[in-house]
């Protein structure tokens with residue numbers, strides 16, 4: 001079974017890209033969607049006949065939740081006899097990246113999202129093998145090129161694809177590239193490409209009151225100007 | 227591949243490095259690195275940086291020089307433009323599923339107009355060329371360069387590089403001024419090596435050309451998102467003409483854009499290019515060497531512009547000028563009499 005980790009900011013078009021990709025792959029593709037509180041994507045995958053599992057991190061750190069559950073996802077994919085397993089996550093908290101060494105990592109960004117967005121996205125873009133730029137059909141070629149250049153500045157090694165999530169244009173080439181992903185049958189002893197946030201403080205365990213008295217554990221204080 | 231950059235990064239001071247490769251500044255900015263001593267080499271300067279701070283960004287001081295080398299080698303890779311002598315469009319199916327029985331070959335230096343009712347598939351034809359379709363678009367057309375089929379790798383590496391395109395999209399979305407936008411585009415095109423002076427020159431040329439084409443003037447510090455439709459289009463035309471050296475130019479319905487369309491086409495069709503213009507404008511349609519008539523999503527006819535048609539151009543040009551004069555007079559509150 002081949003595996004892809006797909007990440008990207010909310011509403012960047014991840015689900016559409018994955019659906020278009022699944023069409024082009026013409027293989028049994030399944031998806032694990034990691035979300036925080038709600039998800040509206042299940043019905044879209046169901047409609048397309050793509051088997052899907054949804055994981056809600058709820059009150060847990062979405063990054064830690066991802067790491068703790070992704071291996072179970074691989075086992076699920078194998079039980080289901082999938083040829084392709086895709087994880088979809090909404091960029092977790094932007095600081096993080098769900099990309100794993102040895103697993104093809106894809107970051108989806110929307111070229112309407114602002115010229116400085118690639119710089120703000122962080123490791124999930126920086127450490128991706130493939131960057132998919134969506135919504136390029138809405139702007140001029142000049143603007144697409146400026147945006148793609150911003151992406152290359154943050155991640156010079158990645159291959160950049162423009163995919164139209166509505167018509168599927170570009171998904172074909174992406175599928176060709178994705179098909180070269182390595183086979184994965186377990187994630188045991190593989191590594192995240194980037195650390196998840198380190199925090200175990202009172203707020204992690206449900207504290208809601210604000211004030212020094214309630215702040216315990218690992219935390220960091222900002223230094224404000226006088 | 228990065229060895230020459232590895233050596234440079236090892237031995238040059240940061241000042242020398244950013245002087246020779248200004249794009250290196252972007253690398254440091256993107257990493258959000260604290261200020262480094264410009265008189266030192268990168269490795270020495272990093273010794274002074276806080277390891278814990280770097281670690282939070284998932285970096286060690288050993289990785290950074292290698293990352294910079296990879297960055298510089300990607301950013302300064304020269305953009306090689308493939309010369310193209312001809313493209314051939316091999317018919318697929320029209321919207322009714324009927325075979326489109328044509329093989330349309332267009333040589334460099336030729337202007338082809340694409341005409342047909344709205345919704346007939348003119349933009350689709352341009353789109354097929356843009357993505358170098360290989361039977362994988364709704365029309366099932368195939369596009370061939372210089373008489374040879376493309377392999378997938380070639381197609382991927384050529385996509386977006388051999389075609390300069392003016393689509394029907396007339397708005398900008400980026401939060402940049404005209405000057406910032408042109409400068410970024412120039413830098414992205416110039417593979418990071420262009421001396422600052424050259425970038426400035428291209429920016430100026432594009433800017434003044436865009437202002438000549440646009441009805442109303444705009445300034446370098448206007449936000450691109452605030453440009454009118456006509457101004458945006460003028461800027462896109464100028465950008466396409468001066469920043470891009472792509473051998474194929476695709477123009478989609480430029481006439482509704484409030485720019486001097488004849489000047490725009492002349493500008494875009496300079497040099498030995500292959501130019502396709504989708505248009506409803508008789509003057510543009512007949513100025514081309516050939517015209518393709520689209521019906522129901524398929525190429526219905528291909529006509530060479532006949533000598534009579536060429537001869538009629540002068541007369542049509544006069545009518546066009548007359549309409550333009552009437553339009554101008556109307557806008558300025560004059561009375562009209564023909």
Ligand SMILES: Nc1ncnc2c1ncn2[C@@H]1O[C@H](COP(=O)(O)OP(=O)(O)O)[C@@H](O)[C@H]1O
Pocket residue numbers: 319320321342343344345346347348349350351364365522523524
């Ligand atoms: N041969 C074809 N088969 C299927 N759909 C087509 C074909 N040609 C065009 N279309 C579709 O028809 C619609 C209208 O075409 P478009 O190119 O936008 O028309 P025009 O530019 O002439 O107004 C588009 O959705 C396009 O994808």
Ligand SMILES: [Mg+2]
Pocket residue numbers: 348349350394478479504
């Ligand atoms: Mg059109």
